[in-house]
Amino acid sequence: MDLNFTAEELAFRDEVRTWVRAHLPQDIAHKVHNDLRLTKDDLQRWARILGKKGWHGYGWPKEFGGPGWNAVQKHLFEEECALAGAPRIVPFGPVMVAPVIMAFGTPEQHRRFLPGIMSGEVWWSQGYSEPGSGSDLASLKTRAERKGDKYIVNGQKTWTTLGQYGDWIFCLVRTDTSGKPQTGISFLLIDMKSPGITVRPIITLDGEHEVNEVFFDNVEVPAENLVGEENKGWTYAKYLLAHERTNIADVNRAKRELERLKRIAKAERSGGRPLIDDLRFRDQIAQLEVDIVALEMMVLRVLSAERGGKKALDVAALLKIRGSEIQQRYTELMMLAAGPYALPFIYEAMEAGWQGDYVGAMHCAPLASTYFNMRKTTIYGGSNEVQRNIVAQMTLGV
Incomplete structure (x- = not known):
């Protein structure tokens, strides 16, 4: 190797x-x-x-x-x-739905959808999670009923990231209820400008509008927008999730944010020494750096196997677990390093000049918000508890 x-x-x-x-x-x-x-x-x-x-x-x-x-x-x-x-x-178009369209779509779907994704002109959203159907995605209830050359879609998706910008959304929908839950799911491509679609914001703890609820009320979708075969959507969903979980690890962003953490820890603090001088805090940075290097080595092992023509290691679940936990740790350490300067600023007050005393620490303003936001990383893309079960099944056969 x-x-x-x-x-x-x-x-x-x-x-x-x-x-x-x-x-x-x-x-x-x-x-x-x-x-x-x-x-x-x-x-x-x-x-x-x-x-x-x-x-x-x-x-x-x-x-x-x-x-x-x-x-x-x-x-x-x-x-x-x-x-x-x-x-x-933004992965929903080029990293997630495009590989599914390439692998399972028709030549007409290739010609219709792929150019807009490549150019960056068409914004895609993901319609997977529902109220009560997150980690147990197979329990989804959004229904698509075939009527002639159309599907009529009714239901709700939630936690739709940046869905307020979406031009199109790829959705898992239920087309059959007669067998096992996984066998009655289909994969539809839906124009978000279609009548009957409503997008409502979910304002998160940091005050941001990043995620949404999406409602479908008798939405008509041409049958030609079905990817692959009806009731085979679970197969396509698993294919897509492997891409998503590997993407979540994002070791390269972790390397960049590690350097940012060091810069914040080295900054002068009001009435005291830089936090980097604290041996215990420096130990935590060192441990984080070791874990990032270990994550990078795991990625490089996969790359080495592929370069040598061997079967790549199936480590999507492991990458998701370690990558998401590392993201949470570096955002927490950055918030701790900034101390009170990490408190979220009120944007309206900043624009009005009411928080001028904090100008020297403007770079710290988003740190608490980022910390709160990154609590989600161990949940989305398949919760880490579920991923550990997948790893156990692969390695122990249990």
Whole structure:
């Protein structure tokens, strides 16, 4: 097993690094490095820049308009984007639904949907979780009834991330109730401008509007928007979730945020020394760094196996568990390092100049909010408790 990059891979990394740093808007990079609020325009502006280069679908094969990169090249691209301060590519289109359409969709669906995803022009949302159907996704109740050349969809999805921006949503819907729950689910592509769709915001503890409820009231969906076969959606959902769980690990963002944690810990504190001087806190940073390196080694082992033509290790569940826990730990340590300056600021008061005394600590303003927000990472994409059961079944056969 060789975990070192070859000369060709290092040259590829330099090429990507040069291009990303030349084309990434600096106002967006500033927001990412300081964890400031990213707007829809920020996210879509970067997506369109990548789309013009043919890199928004960076994991796609050439036959579908992608660059055809191997696993190592995809990893290096993700790493250079993260370290440069690029926003994470919103995964619902290029990373999640596109591979499902490629693998199970019709040629017409390929022509219809993939170009808009690659260009960054069409925003996709995910319709999986429902009230009472999260980790137990097979219990979902949103119903799609076939009537002629249409499906009539009724039900509710929840925790729909950035659904307020969605042009399209891919949904798991129930089309049969006669057998096991997993066997009666289908995979539909739904235009969010369709009559009968209502999106309602869920305002989270940090005051942000990131997630939503989506209601379907007799929504008509052309039958041609069914991906694959009716009642085979559970197979497609598992295929998609493997992509999502690997994406959640995001070791490259963890490496970037580790450096940010060190910068915050080294900053002068009011009436005292930098927190980096506290040996106990420094121990926690060191332990976090060891765990990030271990996570990176796990990723590199997978890449080494694929490079050597061997079957890649099936570690999506492990990557999700460790990656999500690491994300929670570095956001907690950053909040602790900032101390009272991490308290959420009132944006209206900031704009009115009422919190001027805090100007020197503006970079700390989002830290408590980020800490609260990242509590979700061990739940979405399949809760970590469920992922541990999957690992146990794979390794122990229990």
